[in-house]
Amino acid sequence: MNSSALREGTARVLFSAAAAVSVVAVVLICLFLFVNGVPAMAEIGVPEFLLGAIWRPANGLYGIFPMIVGSIYVTVGAVIVGVPAGLLCAIFLSRFAGARMAMLLAPGVELLAGIPSVVYGFFGLIIMVPIIRGLAPGHGPSLLVAALLLGIMILPTVITVARNALDAVPRRYYEGALALGADHERAVFCVVVPAAASGLLAAVVLAVGRAIGETMAVIMVAGNQPVIPGSLLDGVRTLTANIALEMGYAAGLHREALVATGVVLFVLILLITLFLNAARKRGGR
Amino acid sequence: MAEMASVAERVTEEGKAPAMAASTVDLAPAKMAVAHLGLRYGDFSALRDVNLVFPERQVTALIGPSGCGKSTLLRCLNRMNDLVAGCRVTGSVLLDGQDAYRFVDVNDLRRRVGMVFQQPNPFPMSIYDNVAFGPRTHGVKRRADLDEIVERSLRDAAIWDELKDRLRKNALGLSGGQQQRLCIARALAVRPEVLLMDESTSALDPISTAKIEELVRQLRERYTVVMVTHNMLQALRVSDRTAFFLMGEVVEAGPTDDVFTHPRDGRTADYVAGRFG
Structure with missing residues (x-):
């Protein structure tokens, strides 16, 4: 050899x-x-x-349905808050901001990604919870705060991935639209953005993954009652919070039930990712 | 009409390029014209004192070696050069006697002066939506109107029979030649007055090229066409007039037959004989 x-x-x-x-x-x-x-x-x-609605390990009741619903609510809320803002910000950075503006904003976005989640949680606890409490006495840590906070936390993921997708759209599409008499806005929103649709959906997929998996920040602001929330102002416990809150002292079946909660979380994320990827492939064709 | 003719005369009289003087006095009125056109990218001078007329319903071919400024000139006619940072234009570009850089709204200019690019660039959407994009941009909303425009445009681009059963399919699934004819249909859908073609057949196979050349010959009956080409036989086959560029200047311009058979400038003779470039 x-x-x-x-x-x-x-x-x-x-x-x-x-x-x-x-x-x-x-x-x-x-x-x-x-x-x-x-x-x-x-x-x-x-x-x-x-499907059990009651989680009371002391009495041998291990129903995680409220936590499944809680995770879905919080994630959907975060997507409602974070995805539109993130996509518009990405479109702005990619197609509207001048070089100087983009140079100022892009590091800001990166910085947002670098803040530890416990610091986000702290911000939520100290700033956002009291505001909610002031507006709606008797309430504070809630689904609303968790969704808002997570919405902010997914922004850097959405913005970075979406911006890369938009930047990758070939210049000839934009020029083709202008050559037909379209103005900048129409060329961007009706040609460039649809051309990047697949990449934009990828940004959403990653953001959902980030939101559903987030633990620490959510624990700090969500209230964590293992009950299905009746309104935006009620407390909520997510699957991740359930594991993190009780793993420290759980033993026996309780401990195994928490691992099983992890299995459910894992399968949930897998299903959502598969579903969104399928949608992306169909849209991309 | 009188106004257009006077523009042609004015350009001819003012034009310093002596080669222009004799040949420009064509009976067809000038649809577009450029006078004393100069263009700089930063310190680089891409065009210098270009004077040309583009008579109505004629095909004008711009020929010359790579980097001679012919594509740059084409992109002045619909102001696509506006997108290039550090690009400065002097002189004037006239459309029906109006200065395209001062008086005409740029989006309106681009509607009236359509463009087909070197690389076919259909949008990643359905064939129908590609053709309907321009009309929709300019406010056509009714479904029946759009249907009619799409069919007419595809017929004008001689591609209706090939595509009529797959209007909902993604345009990116078409062959390169079909994509380019779709782009021509898309450009025609906004009823332009002038059609600019920037080496529009250079990325295509010979059969597709022949189809597009045939198409250009038909379009000439209704549109003013300005085409950039590297293929001199194409210029000879398709164009009524030819302008030969070298280093950002027009060396010679006139009826295609004259330029190719009796060039007045030695450099033109060398180029069309294939001795350089």
């Missing part, structure tokens, strides 16, 4: 090993989740676990 073949062989092994690390990690995490979570689900009973 000559030396170049040897070198290539070594490189191949190294790169394959590096690639394998991430795959192995995913497989191991899945394995851990399902091995530890599924037996608990079977013991509690799948319908009782998924």
Whole structure:
């Protein structure tokens, strides 16, 4: 074997090993989740676990339905708050802002991504919760605050991914629209933005993943009652909060039920991602 | 009409390019004209004192080696150069005697002076929506009107029979030649008066090229066409008039037959004989 073949062989092994690390990690995490979570689900009973409305581990009641609903509510709220603002901001940065304006704004967006989630939570607790309390006495930590805060937290994801998608739209589409007599706004909103639709949906997918998985900030502002919220001002507990709040002291079936909560979260994220990706592929065609 | 003719005369009289003088006095009135046109990108002078007329319902071919300024001139006619940072235009571009850079609203100018690009650039949407984009931009809303415009435009671009059963399909699924004829249909849909073609066949195969050349010959009956081409045989086959560019200046312009068979300038003779460029 000559030396170049040897070198290539070594490189191949190294790169394959590096690639394998991430795959192995995913497989191991899945394995851990399902091995530890599924037996608990079977013991509690799948319908009782998924659709049970009462979570009271002390009494042996393990219904996580309120947390499933809570996670979905909070995520939908965050998307309603964060996605329109993020997309418009990305369109502005990509197509309207001058070079100087973009140079000022883009680092701001990056900074937003670098703030630790506990700091966001702190901001929510100290600033947003008292405002809500002032407007609606008796309320404070709530679905509303969690959704608003998460909406802000997903902004950098939405903006960065959407802006990249918009920047990647070939110049010839924009020029083609102008050459037909369209003004800048029409060319951007009716040609460039639709041309980037697939990338914009990818931004939404990532934002949903970020919102549904966020834990710390949500715990700090959401109230965490394991009850289905009746209004925007009621407290809410998400799947992630459920795990993080109780894992420290749980034991036995309680502990396994929390791992099973992780399984449900995992499957939920998987379903949403698959669904949105399918929509993206169909839209992209 | 008298006003248009006078514009042609004025340009001819003012034009310093001596090559223009004899040949410009054409009976057809000038639809567009450029006078003393200069264009700079920063320090680089891309066009210098260009004087040309584009008579109504004639095909004018702009030829010359790469970088000679012919595409730049084309992009002055519908002000696409406005998009280029650091680009400065001097002199005037006239459409029906009106200065395109001063008096005509730029979006209105681009509606009246359509453009087909070098690379086919259909939008990533359906064939119908591509053609309807221009009319919708200019306020056509009624479905029946749009249907009629789409059909007429596709017929004018000689592609209706090929596409009529797949109007809802994405335009990106078409072949390169079909895409380019779709782009021509899209440009025609806003009823332009002038059609600019920027090497519109250079990315296409010979059969598609032949179809588009045939199409240009038909369009000439209703539109004023200005085309940039690298293919001298194409200029000879399709155009009524030819202007030869070199280093940002017009060397010679006139009826195509004269330019190719009796060029007055040695450089034109060398170029059309294929000795350089």
